[in-house]
Amino acid sequence: MKYRRFVPLIAPLLIWLFDQAFLFAPVFFYSSLALGALVIVISVKLIASRGEKKYWPLFVILPLLFFLSFSTYVTIIVSSFWIQLIFLLIAWFLYAYLKYLYYLVGNQSALENSGELENKIDSLLNVGGFLTSYALAAVLFGLTAFLNWSPELMLPAFALIIWLLFLQFLPFKRISWRRTGGLLIINVLALTELAWIFSLFPLNFNILALFSALTYYLSLTIIHAYWRGNLNRQTLKTPLILSAIIIIFSLLIARWL
Numbered sequence: 001m002k003y004r005r006f007v008p009l010i011a012p013l014l015i016w017l018f019d020q021a022f023l024f025a026p027v028f029f030y031s032s033l034a035l036g037a038l039v040i041v042i043s044v045k046l047i048a049s050r051g052e053k054k055y056w057p058l059f060v061i062l063p064l065l066f067f068l069s070f071s072t073y074v075t076i077i078v079s080s081f082w083i084q085l086i087f088l089l090i091a092w093f094l095y096a097y098l099k100y101l102y103y104l105v106g107n108q109s110a111l112e113n114s115g116e117l118e119n120k121i122d123s124l125l126n127v128g129g130f131l132t133s134y135a136l137a138a139v140l141f142g143l144t145a146f147l148n149w150s151p152e153l154m155l156p157a158f159a160l161i162i163w164l165l166f167l168q169f170l171p172f173k174r175i176s177w178r179r180t181g182g183l184l185i186i187n188v189l190a191l192t193e194l195a196w197i198f199s200l201f202p203l204n205f206n207i208l209a210l211f212s213a214l215t216y217y218l219s220l221t222i223i224h225a226y227w228r229g230n231l232n233r234q235t236l237k238t239p240l241i242l243s244a245i246i247i248i249f250s251l252l253i254a255r256w257l
Contacts, residue, residue: 004046004047004102005102007043007046007047007098007102008043008047008094008095008098008099008102009095010043011039011040011043011094011095011098012090012091012092012094012095012098013091014035014036014039015036015039015040015067015090015091015094016087016088016090016091018032018033018035018036018039019032019036019071019074019087019090020087022071023074023083023087029075032071033068033071033072036067036068036071037064037067037068040060040063040064040067040094041060041064043098044056044059044060044063044098044101045060047098047101047102047105048101048105055171058167058168058170058171059101059168059171061164061165061167061168062097062125062128062129062132062165062168063093063094063097063098065132065136065161065164065165066090066093066094066097066128066131066132066135067090067094069132069135069136069139070086070089070090070131070132070135071090072135072139073086073135073138073139074086074087076138076139076142076146076205089131093124093128093131096124097124097128100117100120100121100124103117104117104121104172121172122172125168125169125172126220129165129168129216129220130213130216130217130220131213132161132165133161133162133165133212133213133216134209134210134212134213135209136158136161137158137195137208137209137212137213138205138206138208138209140154140157140158140195141154141198141199141205141208141209141212142205144199145205151196151199151200152196154195154199155192155195155196158191158192158195158212159188159189159191159192162187162188162191162192162216163184163185163188165216166184166187166188166219166220166223167184169223173227175227180223180226180227183223183226184223187219187222187223190215190219191212191215191216191219194211194212194215195212195215198211198212207250210246210250211247211250214243214246214247215243217239217243218236218239218240218243221235221236221239222236
């Protein structure tokens with residue numbers, strides 16, 4: 001149906017309006033999240049019905065987690081400028097994701113015939129997953145600090161979220177669970193344990209979330225290298241050095257609580 005081409009434009013606008021609604025009237029927070037999630041699910045299903053019907057639940061993962069994580073993240077920051085910037089980021093990301101998904105399912109061989117489209121989708125998934133892991137980790141670390149919860153309470157939620165972020169790559173990469181399931185489980189367990197270790201550091205939740213996002217980035221680098229068949233020291237050298245520099249620099253300049 002021709003109206004599907006307008007979904008990538010209409011859905012981000014609705015999401016932006018829902019975010020603005022709970023900003024000006026906090027009582028609508030849960031309603032806005034629920035309506036926004038419903039819009040995302042319906043939008044992805046409408047687009048995916050053009051071709052990749054069986055994969056549409058996996059296509060929902062990233063935009064839904066991105067929206068929920070950053071919409072919740074704004075509740076623990078105070079700067080109006082950053083809040084509005086995050087709302088625009090959510091709308092832009094949803095527009096880009098739905099647009100590329102529309103192109104992808106409209107051409108069953110798009111990933112094979114268009115290197116440019118493949119690179120754009122891959123970059124969007126990588127950046128979106130990194131930002132989502134940061135926002136979700138910040139929310140989880142922030143809640144444990146503000147509500148004085150035990151860090152262990154957030155670990156199951158953290159593990160589930162990371163598992164979903166890894167899982168959403170499978171339909172785009174045309175990779176079966178049998179081929180990569182064991183590697184994904186190992187990485188999820190490793191990241192969950194690292195998150196627990198980070199939670200013991202007396203640092204601001206934003207710094208802890210950055211550490212968690214960097215470890216997610218490193219794990220994703222390992223997984224991608226394994227899928228490409230070039231998992232070796234040379235491939236991991238630059239990401240490891242860059243992540244180590246960022247973590248050390250953050251530890252040196254961060255204010256310890």
